[in-house]
Amino acid sequence: MTPDAPAWIHDLYTPELAALFLARPPAVAAREAARVAALLRLPPEGGRVFDQCCGTGALALPLARIGHEVEGVDLIGDYIRAARAAADAEGLRARFEVGDARAHRAAPCHGALSWWTSFGHCGDEGDLSMLKRAHDSLLPGGRLALDYMNIPQVLADFMPAHALRTTYEGAPLTLLRETRLDLEGGWMLKTWTYITPGAPPRATESRVRMYMPWEVAAVMRAAGFERVRCYGGLGEEGEEGAPLTHQSRRLICVGERP
Template sequence: MSPANDPAWWTTFFDERYARVGLHGIPDDATGEAVTFITDRFDLRPHDLVFDQCCGVGRLALPLAARGCRVIGVDLAGAYIDRARADADARGLRCTFHQADAHDFVAPEPCDLALNWFSSVGYDAGDERIPLMLRRAFESLRPGGRLAVETVNVARVLAEPRRWHVETVTDERGRAGTLIVEHTLHFDRGMIGMRWTFIAEDGVRDERYAETRMWLPHELGRLVARAGFSDIELIGRPDGEPITASGRRLVVSGRRPS
């Protein structure tokens, strides 16, 4: 089933296998580097409250809480929320997790920083829904609070299209396997499509599709500004410098005006 004939593909794509291969499979040092970047760049202090919009299994929420922040996470995937909550409880971390649609959910307390990390905004091909998620992030912040949206740097994809790559991974049942990720640019719909094929060592094959919006950095910056944010910055990752076509990833940051 592809996003073209399954317009709500994200309600089934984010399952146990994706959690193991796509999220837990991210090396700890890459996640640690992201957490350090977030902490330093947005001047997070112990006891600050972070809103983690589309938090997944708590990949960022848990280490941020381990550094002393309080975290409110929301994700649509109930199993991810259950896991994040259980992990936080087991480690005594100050996190609360909510299963909800981020287009609707507003954090119950004003937060210091709102994160939307790892290409979690932009799944819907229509122009109507996406601003709602950014607006909910705005409404979750205290005046002066910061936003950080992290996603693919489309400028780099266009400059150096990398059509596919192969990784060796382990699935949720501990089986080794090969993951083939193939990208297609859908200029007609303004989407980057991704075919994700997992082939387990016993030959069993799982093929699934995802896609995300193809915004140039300034276009996402304008959407963030339209949601009410000021002080928009377009930051390249991993270098943390103003975005160019060479950064693999893009962070758009903004501030809720005081």
């Protein structure tokens, strides 16, 4: 039986956080989807894709818009309801389910993705289980693309605190993110404090594993993937991915089910 997911995941991933950090402008999302489809080598006539930890469907929906059939799973009911509503409104071939990605096996698919640091939330055993489920969901030859923090860059440009001043639902909002590094345990610990006028500040915590690129690659291999490669971002036209350096802002690790 899968143990309960850490409680902080439910506290952190609110509609507010989705609006601030998960929503992408449509043109950006469309470009990202086209490049992800190329990286996953999805059949141009339309393939089946598993979006593990899909959030509100920020990438799943544009993949469906370009003709792929998408299955998405996420722990957060509000996110899944938002993704379903968007898919229904446009008549897209997309199915979204509330579930735990450590246990959810999708219908056999041509490609799978774990996007925007959805990995590293559930402890080493949970992280490995998640990648095993992605592996088991793929058809032979299918690829998983995992987008995650590039920890060498995060450490080189370490920012212990960052304040985002914005508006949410018409009201001013400051979101203060304070980050601590547990270098012995290998965790990135954050306190997220929402400050709105006339209300007491609300704080929530998160705890994400800091995997170095070669450690992500090792977990991919342990989950059964072969031909594992690490990139520093999505590639330009005709390129698999951007070269990975200590300055790359993202790590994209790709592996193939034999």
